[in-house]
Amino acid sequence: MSALAHVFEQAGLATVGLSIMRGQAERARPPRMLHVEFPLGRPLGRPGDAAFQHRVLAAALALLERTDVPVLEDFGETIVEDGDTPLACALPPRHDPALPPALDELNGLLPAWRRRFEATGRTQVVRFGVDALPGLVRHLVTIADGGPWEDTGLEPAALGRVAVDLRAFYEEVALELAAHTPAARQSESWLYRDTEMGALLRRVHAALRAAEAPRPAWSPYLPVGQPPA
Amino acid sequence: MSSDAELRRTYEGVDAYDFGTTAATVAPPLAGARVAIVTTAGLQADGTGHWDLGQGFVTLPADARDLQLAHVSVNFDRTGLLADLNVAYPADRLDELAARGVIGSVATNHLAFMGAQTDHTLTTLRLDTGPAAARQLLDDGVDVVLLTPV
Numbered sequence: 001m002s003a004l005a006h007v008f009e010q011a012g013l014a015t016v017g018l019s020i021m022r023g024q025a026e027r028a029r030p031p032r033m034l035h036v037e038f039p040l041g042r043p044l045g046r047p048g049d050a051a052f053q054h055r056v057l058a059a060a061l062a063l064l065e066r067t068d069v070p071v072l073e074d075f076g077e078t079i080v081e082d083g084d085t086p087l088a089c090a091l092p093p094r095h096d097p098a099l100p101p102a103l104d105e106l107n108g109l110l111p112a113w114r115r116r117f118e119a120t121g122r123t124q125v126v127r128f129g130v131d132a133l134p135g136l137v138r139h140l141v142t143i144a145d146g147g148p149w150e151d152t153g154l155e156p157a158a159l160g161r162v163a164v165d166l167r168a169f170y171e172e173v174a175l176e177l178a179a180h181t182p183a184a185r186q187s188e189s190w191l192y193r194d195t196e197m198g199a200l201l202r203r204v205h206a207a208l209r210a211a212e213a214p215r216p217a218w219s220p221y222l223p224v225g226q227p228p229a
Numbered sequence: 230m231s232s233d234a235e236l237r238r239t240y241e242g243v244d245a246y247d248f249g250t251t252a253a254t255v256a257p258p259l260a261g262a263r264v265a266i267v268t269t270a271g272l273q274a275d276g277t278g279h280w281d282l283g284q285g286f287v288t289l290p291a292d293a294r295d296l297q298l299a300h301v302s303v304n305f306d307r308t309g310l311l312a313d314l315n316v317a318y319p320a321d322r323l324d325e326l327a328a329r330g331v332i333g334s335v336a337t338n339h340l341a342f343m344g345a346q347t348d349h350t351l352t353t354l355r356l357d358t359g360p361a362a363a364r365q366l367l368d369d370g371v372d373v374v375l376l377t378p379v
Contacts, residue, residue, distance in 0.1 A: 001269045001344055001376050003351045004359055006248045008267075008374050011363035014256035017376030023241030031253040040233045041306035043377050044322075047313035053322050057375075061332075064256040064373060083306065084231060122295050124311060126278040161279055164303065171308050181313070184306035185232060224239075224304045225232025 002028030016063050018043040018056070019072065031069035034060040037078040039184030045079055047181045083185025084225065086194045089177050100141045101196040103134055106166075109173045116176040124168035127161040133169060136162045137200070144203035149213050156217035159208075163201055163220040170197060185225075192226040202229040236304055244349045262372040264326075265336035267362065269344035270310075270317050270379035271300030280343045284353040286362050287341045291320065298379075302345050305379060317379045336371045344378055 002025060005015045009031055019025040019035040020043055036056060038045045044053040059075055092108025099107070113130065117123050128136060139152045140162065152159060167188070174187035182190075192198035205221035206229040222228060256262060271280045273287050273296065280299040289296065296318070298310060309316040320339065326332045340362050342354070366374065 001342075001378050003246055003248075003354055004267060004269070004342065004362075005374075005376055006252060007355055007359035008363050008366075009252040009254050011360060011367065012254050013363055013366060013374050014254045014262075014372060015374045015376055018378060020378050021237055021241045023237075024243065024245060028245035029248070029251050031251050039306050039309070040236060040304070041379055042309040042316045043379065044316045044319055047309040047316040050315070050322065050325070053315055053319055054325070057319060057322055057326070060375065061259060064259065067253065067255070069253040070251045082231070083233070124278065124298055124307075126276055126297050157279075164278070167303065168307070168311075171311055175308065175312055182308055184309060187308045188306070220303050223232070224236055 002030040002033075005030035005032075014064055016060050018060060022072070022074075025072050029070040031071065032063040032066060033070075033072045034063060034075055035072060036075045039079060039081055039083065042079075042184055045077075081183035081186075083183055084189055085186065086190040087174055087178055087182045087186040089174055089187075089190050089194075091195060100137070100200075102141070102200040103137045105196040106133060106137060106169070109170070112173045112176045113169055116172050123172060125165050125172065127165045129165075130169065133166065137166075137197075140200055140204050143207050144200055146207065149208055149211060149217060156214040159213075159217045160220040163204075166197060166201065167191060167220075170195065188223060188226070192223070198226075199229075202227070205229065232304070246349065246351055246355065257372050259332050259373070260330060261333040263334045263336055263370050264323060264332045264373045264375060265366050265369070265371045266318060266320060266323060266339040266375050266377060267342065267366075268318050268339070268377045268379070269342045270298065270377065271343035272296045272318060272341040273299045282343070284342070284346055284348070284351060285358050288365070289339045289341055291324075291335050291337060291339055294320070300343055300345070300379060310379070317377055319375075319377065323375070332373075336366065337369050338365075340366070
């Protein structure tokens with residue numbers, strides 16, 4: 001982002017940016033940056049809090065008056081959230097013992113996902129789509145049990161995107177079930193630490209690493225900070 | 230150590246291209262400025278949800294809200310953005326600032342790049358896609374760019 005600031009300023013555009021990694025801004029020396037010590041992924045601070053977001057924007061835009069560049073200022077408020085503590089979120093009881101646990105759980109959560117989708121008209125489950133998820137989960141179970149990942153017919157990056165769609169599904173379910181916006185990464189921790197799907201994703205990560213699959217295949221299966229299988 | 234603290238410790242020391250000097254364009258008074266968002270969140274509006282543009286960029290109509298997070302990294306909170314796009318892409322907040330006269334106007338389009346590029350020289354961005362994005366913004370009369378990461 002700092003490189004874009006340099007390029008844009010050279011072209012005649014005035015820029016101001018939000019910095020989330022202070023050390024990077026210090027070294028790259030873009031002209032005007034407001035450093036925000038907020039959870040990664042939330043550079044405006046608080047979802048659903050327009051007043052807070054406007055305070056951040058006002059502090060950033062005020063830097064446009066500065067000519068003593070490079071300017072790197074700190075926003076006056078910080079947000080520290082305990083994302084390692086999973087969201088408290090009820091899971092459906094086991095319904096069909098004949099199904100792999102993660103697939104049974106996914107089926108049980110589908111009504112909640114559909115409620116949210118119908119209410120918002122939007123979803124991030126777009127790489128394969130929600131209807132493809134059961135079949136993809138069966139592929140993952142095979143991989144976790146030692147089957148060759150190549151048999152999925154997916155190229156490595158596409159195999160990695162299966163994890164992204166599943167995570168999006170669970171995070172949208174979490175928003176529906178919790179009825180509030182969880183603290184940063186709490187729903188991720190719920191997925192990886194409390195659910196059958198999280199256990200499966202961790203096992204797939206381990207299996208793909210053991211099979212020496214390319215990085216794009218395994219990397220999305222385990223975010224930094226979540227426990228490996 | 231929290232996940233975010235671990236990530237910040239790991240990535241704060243990543244190499245940055247040295248531009249030598251810091252160019253600075255004087256901004257016009259905000260009340261008359263035309264403002265665009267350029268985010269490095271890897272947002273898209275095409276429904277695919279994955280980024281195959283490398284250091285390229287995507288044009289986002291300023292009124293588009295059904296956007297997909299195509300950033301390749303899974304190492305940041307995504308739920309905030311699912312709940313409220315403005316937490317990383319403050320398009321509604323910018324519209325409100327324009328309606329209140331704090332800024333002059335909002336650009337026709339905003340732009341999205343994807344951060345966390347593995348090529349830290351960013352040659353394509355510096356020499357090709359970045360200048361092309363700047364031209365597109367200038368052609369729309371943009372004066373000020375708000376840069377947002379994720």
